[in-house]
Amino acid sequence: MKIQHRQLLRLQVETKSGTPLGLVQSFAVDTETQGIACYYVKPSPFAKPFADTLLIPPAQVLSISKEKMIVEDAIVPGMVVAGAPTGSVV
Numbered sequence: 655m656k657i658q659h660r661q662l663l664r665l666q667v668e669t670k671s672g673t674p675l676g677l678v679q680s681f682a683v684d685t686e687t688q689g690i691a692c693y694y695v696k697p698s699p700f701a702k703p704f705a706d707t708l709l710i711p712p713a714q715v716l717s718i719s720k721e722k723m724i725v726e727d728a729i730v731p732g733m734v735v736a737g738a739p740t741g742s743v744v
Contacts (some may be wrong), residue, residue: 657718666722667695667710674698678723679707693723 684691697705
């Protein structure tokens with residue numbers, strides 16, 4: 655399935671177990687592979703109030719449909735802050 659960037663932006667993101675994480679705010683493209691390098695997710699206030707943008711690598715994405723993106727449950731404990739050095743967690 656192919657999805658256009660307009661459909662991807664503002665797509666709901668949740669974990670495999672159903673925990674809402676927020677909405678896709680943006681994404682980065684790897685110029686060498688021409689693939690998605692990471693997804694920037696604006697957290698839901700219910701997931702983690704006052705949290706910064708989450709960076710989700712494609713390897714943690716289980717599925718993408720027109721309705722939502724499902725990611726590994728492991729993304730919740732190690733919410734990565736945008737702009738933080740690799741390995742930094744909230």
